[in-house]
Amino acid sequence: MNLKKTIMTLVQAGVTLLLLWLLFHDPVRRHQMVQALHTANLLWLIPGFLCFGLVLVCGAFRWQLLMKVQGISLGWFRVWKLVMIGMFFNLCLPGGVGGDLIKVFFAMREAPKSKSAVFLSIIVDRIAGMFALIIVSAGVFAWFYKPLMSLPMIRAFLLTVTIIFCAFFSLIAMGLIIDRFHLAKRLPAKMPGHAAILDVAGAFSIYARDWKAVVAAILISMPLNAFIFGTAIFAAFAFVGNPGAAAMSSVIPIVNTISSLPISLAGIGVREGLFSVMLNSLYGTPVDLAVLISITGFALSVGWGLIGGIIYMTYKPADGGSVSIGEMEAQVEAVGHQIESEENSSSDRV
DSSP states (O other), X not given: OOHHHHHHHHHHHHHHHHHHHHHHOOHHHHHHHHHHHHTOOGGGHHHHHHHHHHHHHHHHHHHHHHHHHTTOOOOHHHHHXXXXXXXXXXXXXXXXXOHHHHHHHHHHHHSGGGHHHHHHHHHHHHHHHHHHHXXXXXXXXXXXXXXXXXXXXXXXXXXXXXXXXXXXXHHHHHHHHHHHHTOGGGSOTTSTTXXXXXXXXXXXXXXXXXXXXXXXXXXXXXXXXXXXXXHHHHHHHTSTTOOOHHHHHHHHHHHHHXXXXXXXXXXXXXXXXXXXXXXXXXXXXXHHHHHHHHHHHHHHHHHHHHHHHHHHHHOOXXXXXXXXXXXXXXXXXXXXXXXXXXXXXXXXXX
């Protein structure tokens, strides 16, 4: 791990510990959480757990579809295993090394002649997921417009989400323009997001002719988002005094979008803080209950991550052998650099 990533990890760990201390240092609040757990109906966690499992099922179908576009034929069960392994590493690896990197590495070993294609497929997979999230979020914000705009703090959260979505659209637009007009060479090397823009441009150059597959990936992402909502809602239903499905639905897009930023480790602390502030401010949900709902929803995903860890321990790559996390990262980065070089070469030929 290089110095930049080490510092990033330390900052994330510090933010996580600070937020957890703020949420749990009050002994009265801890006692209230214990009381809420004693009266909880844990049977509601069964459908919640299954909902998150269906999130991963949809994710496997989406990624498999996008790899098929480029002639990579991996069986759905094999792809699902990679998704599960990625889920495990999302939870247990700090800093900048996440589940996507691990998924890409193992998929490259499954299709060694299509490494660039695998790399680009995960980029388009994330783009499709983000487009679906924006569509779902727009619908939720329109439906709950009045309550969400009623408080300055909630409006600030909405503004944050809007900025994130605008940054995403800007990235997509720049990638599209660079690919369409072959401008990779003219992009300043020190420009923020330089590598990401070239990666998106490379994805456009491959997937533009198969736009129907991208639309299908976005459509698959719609039920995926619904199951994410279901996980949090069923987690809430387990507790007496929960705010209800509508209230949960109104805050989930904001919480999930902001907590996905690399502020803390796996979003821990940020997620609980957002749920507590929003549910308490908008619907009067006690802070202790809101935090407990958030932790329970996250615990359901952790359960699937642990299953992913078991799969990882028993997983046998197509080419055999094992490498370190650092070597995985280096190999994936090398493919990313290769794609960027190809974009630059394409610009030269025009």
